[in-house]
Amino acid sequence: xxxxxxxxxxxxxxxxxxxxxxxxxxxxxxxxxxxxxxxxxxxxxxxxxxxxxxxxxxxxxxxxxxxxxxxxxxxxxxxxxxxxxxxxxxxxxxxxxxxxxxxxxxxxxxxxxxxxxxxxxxxxxxxxxxxxxxxxxxxxxxxxxxxxxxxxxxxxxxxxxxxxxxxxxxxxxxxxxxxxxxxxxxxxxxxxxxxxxxxxxxxxxxxxxxxxxxxxxxxxxxxxxxxxxxxxxxxxxxxxxxxxxxxxxxxxxxxxxxxxxxxxxxxxxxxxxxxxxxxxxxxxxxxxxxxxxxxxxxxxxxxxxxxxxxxxxxxxxxxxxxxxxxxxxxxxxxxxxxxxxxxxxxxxxxxxxxxxxxxxxxxxxxxxxxxxxxxxxxxxxxxxxxxxxxxxxxxxxxxxxxxxxxxxxxxxxxxxxxxxxxxxxxxxxxxxxxxxxxxxxxxxxxxxxx
Ligand SMILES: *Cc1c(COP(=O)(O)O)cnc(C)c1O
Numbered sequence: 001x002x003x004x005x006x007x008x009x010x011x012x013x014x015x016x017x018x019x020x021x022x023x024x025x026x027x028x029x030x031x032x033x034x035x036x037x038x039x040x041x042x043x044x045x046x047x048x049x050x051x052x053x054x055x056x057x058x059x060x061x062x063x064x065x066x067x068x069x070x071x072x073x074x075x076x077x078x079x080x081x082x083x084x085x086x087x088x089x090x091x092x093x094x095x096x097x098x099x100x101x102x103x104x105x106x107x108x109x110x111x112x113x114x115x116x117x118x119x120x121x122x123x124x125x126x127x128x129x130x131x132x133x134x135x136x137x138x139x140x141x142x143x144x145x146x147x148x149x150x151x152x153x154x155x156x157x158x159x160x161x162x163x164x165x166x167x168x169x170x171x172x173x174x175x176x177x178x179x180x181x182x183x184x185x186x187x188x189x190x191x192x193x194x195x196x197x198x199x200x201x202x203x204x205x206x207x208x209x210x211x212x213x214x215x216x217x218x219x220x221x222x223x224x225x226x227x228x229x230x231x232x233x234x235x236x237x238x239x240x241x242x243x244x245x246x247x248x249x250x251x252x253x254x255x256x257x258x259x260x261x262x263x264x265x266x267x268x269x270x271x272x273x274x275x276x277x278x279x280x281x282x283x284x285x286x287x288x289x290x291x292x293x294x295x296x297x298x299x300x301x302x303x304x305x306x307x308x309x310x311x312x313x314x315x316x317x318x319x320x321x322x323x324x325x326x327x328x329x330x331x332x333x334x335x336x337x338x339x340x341x342x343x344x345x346x347x348x349x350x351x352x353x354x355x356x357x358x359x360x361x362x363x364x365x366x367x368x369x370x371x372x373x374x375x376x377x378x379x380x381x382x383x384x385x386x387x388x389x390x391x392x393x394x395x396x397x398x399x400x401x402x403x404x405x406x407x408x409x410x411x412x413x414x415x416x417x418x419x420x421x422x423x424x425x426x427x428x429x430x431x432x433x434x435x436x437x438x439x440x441x442x443x444x445x446x447x448x449x450x
Contacts, residue, residue, distance in 0.1 A: 005090055009252045011083040017247035018069055020240045023278040023350060025065035026285055028357075031236075031349055032324035035311055040449055043321050051221060051229045053126040059237040067240065069122075076121040076154060080110045082244065086252040087416075091380040093400065100403035101258070102396060104416045105249050105276060106383070112177075114341075114386065114418030115272045116147035116232055119241035123230045124151035133226035134158040138188065138213030141167050141340025142174025143386075143418065144232030149183035159183035160227075162190060162216045165208035167340055173422055188213040195219055195317050210344050211316030211330055218319045233269025234314060234323075234348045242275020245415060250279055253413070260291055262399060264414040266391040267295045267304065267362065268341040270348030276415035277360075278350070284359065293360035295351065296391040298342045298370075300335040300438040303328055304355050304362040311449040312346055325352040328443050335438035337367050338426035339387035341417075365394050366437035371430035373397050374420070386418035387426055 024031065033042035048057045059067060069077075089102040107115040127135060135157055139145030145161035152159035161178055168175060168187040175185040188208045189196035193216045199206050206212075214231075221229045231238060253260065263280060265273030273295055283289045297304060307326040314320040316330050327346040334343040347355075354360040367387070374390035376397060377383065385393060392414045403410050420427065429435045 006088065007090065008085040008087050009255055010085050011248060011251055013078045013081070013083070015251060016074060016077055016083055017244055018074065019066040020069060021243040021247060021279045021282065022062055022065055022067055022240055023282060024063050024236065026282045027353070028285065031353055034321040034323055035449065037313065037318065037322055040322070051218070053123070053130045053132060053228060055126040055130070056123060056237050059240055060235060069244070070125060073122050073125050076125065077244065080117055083248045084109055086249060087381070089381055092377065095380050096397065096400045096404065098400035098404045099407060099409040100400045101409065101411045102400060103258070103411070103413045105245060105413070106416050107245065107272065108383065108386070108416065108419035112143065112146045112150055113421065114143045114147065115242060115245060115275065116144050117151060118244050118275065119232065119238045119271065120144070120147035120151035120230070121154065122241045124148070124155040124157055127228050127230070128155040128157055132157060132228045134160065134224065135230045136160045136217045136220045136227050137230045137232065138162045138210060138217045139232070140164050140210045140343055142171055142178070143341060145183070145185060146174060146177050146181070147232070148230055149178040149181035152183060153181045160220065161185045162188035162213040162220070164188055164210060164213050165206060166336060170425070171422065188216050190216060192216070193219040207336070209316060209334060214315035215317035215319055218315065233271040233344070234346070236350060238271045239274035239278065239348055239350055242271050243278055245272070245275040246277060246279035249276065249413065258411055259289065260413040261410040262292045262294060262412045264294045264296065264392045264395050264412065266342065266388045266417060267297050267347060267351060268388060269344050270351035272415055272417040274348055274351055281354065281359065293354070294395055295355065295360055295362040296395050297362060297364050298337050298339055298391065299364040299366045300337045300440055301328070301343055302364045302440055303345065303347045304352070305364045306440065306443065307347070308445045309352060309356045310446060312446040314346060322448060323349050325349045326355065327446060329446050331444060333441045335441060337438055338423060338429070339367070339370070339391065341386070341388040342391070363395060365391055368430070368435050368437055370394050371427070371435060375430070383416065384420045384427070385416060386420045387423050389417045390420070
């Protein structure tokens with residue numbers, strides 16, 4: 001009798017990683033520093049204390065390899081609950097007749113449905129500890145705003161969310177969720193900030209963008225001494241917190257006695273893929289293990305495949321420090337693709353660096369091929385994936401077919417970042433044959449620093 005097929009690999013709650021992994025300790029060189037937008041000189045971290053909890057600023061620039069997860073955050077992770085399962089996609093493999101083994105980490109099990117609470121809980125914790133009364137943030141599709149709202153409820157902080165106007169109108173359910181968790185949710189551009197009012201004066205129906213909502217949240221924080229800002233992606237400390245994903249995957253693959261050949265994920269700002277793959281990237285950099293790292297993005301927002309690796313602002317108004325990253329320019333008008341989490345003009349400095357140096361590659365897909373992959377996945381694996389996650393599923397299916405043609409039994413592991421149960425309008429459009437591919441809009445590369 002053969003052993004039963006183990007579809008899911010679980011860890012005990014006791015097996016939760018107790019430290020986050022900081023890739024900065026293992027990079028061949030230091031990351032290019034953030035620059036002061038006025039002087040273009042490397043910036044000291046102090047001005048950031050006004051915006052972020054001190055401990056988060058310290059983590060942003062830390063070169064320590066391991067950063068201890070506070071007991072209160074571990075308790076919050078157990079509450080979510082973590083560890084999350086690692087699945088083997090047997091039915092997808094057999095439908096594709098591939099010799100490849102396909103595994104995926106499933107981050108959609110918590111109450112918000114995506115990976116974002118992994119950092120939202122940590123950020124809310126440090127702010128609570130340092131006496132912050134209120135957090136202000138932006139959200140695109142609403143996943144980050146939901147995660148921070150739930151985390152604010154957990155640690156007793158007020159939360160205000162500036163939600164991109166187009167999503168606020170398209171996804172009213174997300175606002176309802178945030179309010180149910182006790183947060184305030186405003187359509188951005190809003191009349192609450194000077195920047196918002198200046199945009200509304202030009203166009204009452206401005207659809208907004210992530211860059212605009214970030215500018216509004218920053219202005220809101222600077223006007224209130226009790227408030228601090230929280231960012232859901234891009235920054236080093238956000239990727240750091242997300243490494244809990246990859247560290248769990250490492251233990252799970254060790255239990256299975258399996259080594260990954262290909263590791264795949266989607267990149268909006270780079271946090272879920274970073275958190276998933278960086279603990280393995282450390283091994284690739286020290287030449288212990290060759291892994292093909294593949295980051296998937298939207299062809300409508302081709303930040304790393306068509307963007308430029310240069311210094312740019314993280315927001316539209318130009319209030320943030322300058323970061324060295326792949327960017328399409330801060331005025332890039334992101335087409336209204338359904339994968340809201342992938343609609344950002346730039347990319348995490350860590351992911352940008354790794355792609356630029358050739359340690360990782362990236363690919364871009366159009367949304368109809370992405371949704372075709374998503375329904376194939378739903379019909380074999382059961383899970384209806386978030387439109388963002390469907391981007392890596394498109395790559396995984398193509399790669400598994402290549403494995404079939406070349407008879408290569410590769411081990412493919414991907415990070416399934418969330419479920420799509422709040423994105424059913426997008427699925428409706430696809431199933432009705434009404435979904436259209438959207439071309440990129442005009443790219444204006446920034447020329448801020450030569
Ligand atoms: C926000 C989000 C993303 C993209 O953001 P990253 O910072 O790149 O991870 C991807 N998937 C889901 C489900 C999201 O909510």
